[in-house]
Amino acid sequence: MYMIKIILFIVPVVISSRIDQNNSSLDTISSEPISRFAMLDDVKILANGLLQLGHGLKDFVHKTKGQINDIFQKLNIFDQSFYDLSLQTNEIKEEEKELRRTTYKLQVKNEEVKNMSLELNSKLESLLEEKILLQQKVRYLEEQLTNLIQNQPETQEHPAVTSLKTFVEQQDNSIKDLLQTVEEQYKQLNQQHSQIKEIENQLRRTGIKEPTENSLSSKPRAPRTTPFLQLNEIKNVEHDGIPPDCTTIYNRGEHTSGMYAIRPSNAQVFNVYCDVKSGSPWTLIQQRTDGSQNFNETWENYKYGFGRLDGEFWLGLEKIYSIVKHSKYILRFELEDWKDNKHYIEYSFHLGDHETNYTLHLVEITGNIPNALPEHKDLVFSTWDHKAKGHFNCPESSSGGWWWHDVCGENNLNGKYNKPRTKSKPERRRGICWKSQNGKLYSIKSTKMLIHPTYGSFE
Numbered sequence: 001m002y003m004i005k006i007i008l009f010i011v012p013v014v015i016s017s018r019i020d021q022n023n024s025s026l027d028t029i030s031s032e033p034i035s036r037f038a039m040l041d042d043v044k045i046l047a048n049g050l051l052q053l054g055h056g057l058k059d060f061v062h063k064t065k066g067q068i069n070d071i072f073q074k075l076n077i078f079d080q081s082f083y084d085l086s087l088q089t090n091e092i093k094e095e096e097k098e099l100r101r102t103t104y105k106l107q108v109k110n111e112e113v114k115n116m117s118l119e120l121n122s123k124l125e126s127l128l129e130e131k132i133l134l135q136q137k138v139r140y141l142e143e144q145l146t147n148l149i150q151n152q153p154e155t156q157e158h159p160a161v162t163s164l165k166t167f168v169e170q171q172d173n174s175i176k177d178l179l180q181t182v183e184e185q186y187k188q189l190n191q192q193h194s195q196i197k198e199i200e201n202q203l204r205r206t207g208i209k210e211p212t213e214n215s216l217s218s219k220p221r222a223p224r225t226t227p228f229l230q231l232n233e234i235k236n237v238e239h240d241g242i243p244p245d246c247t248t249i250y251n252r253g254e255h256t257s258g259m260y261a262i263r264p265s266n267a268q269v270f271n272v273y274c275d276v277k278s279g280s281p282w283t284l285i286q287q288r289t290d291g292s293q294n295f296n297e298t299w300e301n302y303k304y305g306f307g308r309l310d311g312e313f314w315l316g317l318e319k320i321y322s323i324v325k326h327s328k329y330i331l332r333f334e335l336e337d338w339k340d341n342k343h344y345i346e347y348s349f350h351l352g353d354h355e356t357n358y359t360l361h362l363v364e365i366t367g368n369i370p371n372a373l374p375e376h377k378d379l380v381f382s383t384w385d386h387k388a389k390g391h392f393n394c395p396e397s398s399s400g401g402w403w404w405h406d407v408c409g410e411n412n413l414n415g416k417y418n419k420p421r422t423k424s425k426p427e428r429r430r431g432i433c434w435k436s437q438n439g440k441l442y443s444i445k446s447t448k449m450l451i452h453p454t455y456g457s458f459e
């Protein structure tokens with residue numbers, strides 16, 4: 001625009017100067033009218049050039065405006081994106097603050113639970129000591145009373161002795177009630193402690209990895225001709241529309257592995273993981289994958305179960321017994337070592353109730369790994385706080401709860417989860433292992449224990 005103004009200013013000046021020159025030369029060159037028309041032609045040419053320049057500048061201005069509009073649109077989009085990003089950043093910061101507060105609260109609660117557990121343990125020990133002292137005193141008094149009665153059979157019992165007996169009985173009942181209350185509180189604290197651990201694990205992990213079902217080796221040993229253990233032919237019966245086992249769930253058309261609620265005969269409703277393999281439903285009763293769950297648990301926890309069905313867990317001896325007590329079942333062990341070699345072995349089995357310490361009786365059927373558990377013998381389940389007679393040192397020298405025979409072996413799938421190349425021999429003995437009769441010790445990376453009924457069709 002500035003250039004146009006200059007040109008428009010110069011053109012009149014040039015024209016006026018030419019007119020002056022022409023007027024001054026009229027006296028000398030009056031016979032040349034053609035030069036005046038030549039000047040007009042120059043003006044027309046100059047005017048056409050200026051007009052074309054104006055059109056070019058106009059097009060340039062339009063293009064420049066369009067580019068500026070595009071730039072402003074892109075700047076608006078960038079500003080909006082930056083604003084959205086800042087909002088998301090603020091939300092993430094708030095979530096992080098909330099997560100930190102939750103983690104701090106959980107840590108405080110965990111410390112409180114630990115302190116309460118220690119206090120309860122100390123009180124329980126003192127109560128047990130007092131109970132032992134009272135029992136000794138009661139035995140001594142009973143002996144004295146027995147001697148007194150034998151020496152004076154016709155003499156009536158002294159009122160002081162009667163009151164003393166009543167007092168001792170009342171004290172004993174009070175101690176029993178107090179011990180029962182302490183045990184119940186201890187169970188509740190253990191459950192709360194497990195829940196806190198579970199929440200902490202969920203906070204640490206961004207997501208839960210689903211267990212992947214790997215195919216097993218296709219080189220099994222030839223099956224034995226040993227018959228199944230003789231059991232009753234009574235099957236689990238369905239109650240209130242709740243299936244009694246994974247087989248019933250599968251026969252209803254649920255052919256996908258996952259968690260389901262079942263209710264065996266004369267039992268409560270509980271959840272199990274039904275693992276479908278080659279068209280057959282198996283109930284998963286134990287799983288070890290990464291060592292995230294501590295398996296060195298108490299007898300009470302092994303009886304009723306612990307862990308998570310979508311991770312590492314033990315279903316519970318009482319639940320396993322409620323499933324298998326009315327039918328014939330197969331017990332399958334699946335093992336994977338640290339070289340990613342997969343093995344399995346199957347047994348027909350019988351499981352006793354809690355009065356027998358859940359005695360296990362096995363007969364091997366088939367597998368692609370050497371047998372390591374005694375067959376045709378009663379294997380008794382023990383833990384560090386519940387030692388069956390004749391098996392006092394097994395859970396202490398090993399780790400976790402397991403089925404043992406006369407001597408402690410080196411076969412324990414509930415032992416401590418050890419990483420490969422554990423140096424000390426005691427640590428290896430306390431870890432997960434499977435030592436066959438030929439002496440080969442398998443260091444285990446992951447384990448599964450599954451049960452499956454021998455009746456029914458699975459098409």
